[in-house]
Amino acid sequence: MEDGTFASPGYCGDTAADEAVQQWDTRNDCEVRQILDRIADKWSLLVIALLDQRSLRFTELRRRIDGISQRMLARTLRHLERDGLVSRTVHPTVPPRVDYALTPMGATLHETIRSLVAWTEEHQNAIAAARAAYDARVQGEKEAAEREAAERDSIAREALTALR
Amino acid sequence: MEDGTFASPGYCGDTAADEAVQQWDTRNDCEVRQILDRIADKWSLLVIALLDQRSLRFTELRRRIDGISQRMLARTLRHLERDGLVSRTVHPTVPPRVDYALTPMGATLHETIRSLVAWTEEHQNAIAAARAAYDARVQGEKEAAEREAAERDSIAREALTALR
DNA sequence: CGGTATCCCCTAAGATACTG
DNA sequence: CAGTATCTTAGGGGATACCG
Numbered sequence: 001m002e003d004g005t006f007a008s009p010g011y012c013g014d015t016a017a018d019e020a021v022q023q024w025d026t027r028n029d030c031e032v033r034q035i036l037d038r039i040a041d042k043w044s045l046l047v048i049a050l051l052d053q054r055s056l057r058f059t060e061l062r063r064r065i066d067g068i069s070q071r072m073l074a075r076t077l078r079h080l081e082r083d084g085l086v087s088r089t090v091h092p093t094v095p096p097r098v099d100y101a102l103t104p105m106g107a108t109l110h111e112t113i114r115s116l117v118a119w120t121e122e123h124q125n126a127i128a129a130a131r132a133a134y135d136a137r138v139q140g141e142k143e144a145a146e147r148e149a150a151e152r153d154s155i156a157r158e159a160l161t162a163l164r
Numbered sequence: 165m166e167d168g169t170f171a172s173p174g175y176c177g178d179t180a181a182d183e184a185v186q187q188w189d190t191r192n193d194c195e196v197r198q199i200l201d202r203i204a205d206k207w208s209l210l211v212i213a214l215l216d217q218r219s220l221r222f223t224e225l226r227r228r229i230d231g232i233s234q235r236m237l238a239r240t241l242r243h244l245e246r247d248g249l250v251s252r253t254v255h256p257t258v259p260p261r262v263d264y265a266l267t268p269m270g271a272t273l274h275e276t277i278r279s280l281v282a283w284t285e286e287h288q289n290a291i292a293a294a295r296a297a298y299d300a301r302v303q304g305e306k307e308a309a310e311r312e313a314a315e316r317d318s319i320a321r322e323a324l325t326a327l328r
Numbered sequence: 329c330g331g332t333a334t335c336c337c338c339t340a341a342g343a344t345a346c347t348g
Numbered sequence: 349c350a351g352t353a354t355c356t357t358a359g360g361g362g363a364t365a366c367c368g
Contacts, residue, residue, distance in 0.1 A: 035284040035291065040204025042361090058330055069362055074331060084294025095329045096368085105290055112283040116203065117196060119276040124195040126269055130248025206341095222350055233342055238351060259349045260348085 038083060043068055043076045045113065048102065051086060052110045055101035085109060202247060207232055207240045209277060212266065215250060216274045219265035249273060 038044050046065055050056060056064070062073055077100060080086035085106035091097040102110065202208055210229055214220060220228070226237055241264060244250035249270035255261040266274065 032281060032284045032288065035288070036204070036209065036280070037206075039280070040201075045200065070331075071333095071363090072361065075361090082295050082298040083291050084298075090330095096331090098330065105287060105294075108287075109283060112280055115279055116200070116276055119273060120196045120199040123269060123272075124199065127199060127247050128195065130269075131246055134246040134248075234351070235343090235353095236341065239341095254350095260351090262350060 035083070038079060038085075039109075039113065041076065041079075043072055044080060047073075047076055047080060047100075048085065048106060048110050048113065051100060051102045052107065055089075055099045057100070058098050061100065080106070199247070202243060202249075203273070203277065205240065205243075207236055208244060211237075211240055211244060211264075212249065212270060212274050212277065215264060215266045216271065219253075219263045221264070222262050225264065244270070 043065065047061065050061060050064055058073070058077075061077075062068060062070065065073065068076075077086060077088070081088050084103055087101050087103050089099045089101070091099070207229065211225060214225060214228055222237070222241075225241075226232060226234065229237065232240075241250060241252070245252050248267055251265050251267050253263045253265070255263070
């Protein structure tokens with residue numbers, strides 16, 4: 001309804017605060033959404049973090065990232081390369097050797113990511129507590145509901161026997 | 165049934181720089197990974213961004229977030245509530261009214277997220293350029309490979325006719 | 329070594345319908 | 349209005365096999 005008149009694909013202008021929020025995340029043709037998805041990616045973050053230390057070859061990455069498949073590592077690296085976050089250098093030797101490194105832009109992204117990780121580390125205790133509290137509350141409510149149901153049930157039974 | 169976070173002793177200490185990287189992302193019983201996943205979530209970010217302005221009711225959120233299903237909004241809100249990022253207030257009126265708001269912790273998260281969004285906005289042009297360059301290069305290489313293949317093919321044909 | 333191609337499974341998200 | 353329950357499907361991701 002309200003967003004019907006916004007046809008220019010790719011353009012992601014921010015004007016009013018309320019409008020801006022709508023734009024930078026709703027439309028997936030918006031760059032922001034795509035980059036966020038890359039960051040959100042299960043493996044991308046880890047690759048970026050590892051490459052921040054030093055450049056690594058394909059197999060080195062594979063060994064360091066426990067549980068990643070060849071396919072996913074290759075995919076992830078190609079995505080990162082395409083976005084200009086990681087550079088790929090082929091050494092025409094035998095056996096072949098390919099080095100991956102963070103580009104300057106990739107490095108700045110890692111800086112930004114760090115602040116996010118820092119946030120999670122600062123708040124992980126609070127979050128764990130919140131979860132525990134929530135689970136306890138939900139559990140309590142469920143039990144209360146069950147008790148109530150049991151009570152209604154017994155009342156119904158009583159009524160039935162009374163009628164008999 | 166939802167995913168129960170069974171508390172395996174996922175101690176997530178950081179010692180050496182190299183070790184630390186491995187830990188905070190490889191093991192999914194590690195808190196950081198889970199919180200990152202929440203942040204990365206397609207809808208969570210948008211909900212947080214919208215609630216930062218003011219508290220909203222369920223339907224208000226649904227209307228503002230174009231394309232979200234009832235189910236996903238409910239799920240997202242439950243998760244955020246469980247993590248202590250969003251508060252849920254039920255007004256026992258008729259019709260029922262439920263308000264969602266950012267908790268203080270949720271607000272600080274939004275601050276952190278902002279820096280990420282800022283980064284994407286700063287670099288979206290560079291990324292678009294990198295993608296265009298990559299695609300062009302790949303396209304060029306593919307065409308070159310095809311030309312080469314065609315050439316080899318014609319040479320093979322020539323050799324065949326020479327033998328005849 | 330450093331990939332790509334193929335198959336296949338399983339989950340997460342969408343659509344739909346129903347309830348307090 | 350504010351959800352939950354149920355069904356169904358697309359695609360993310362693993363395993364495997366094969367090329368340069």
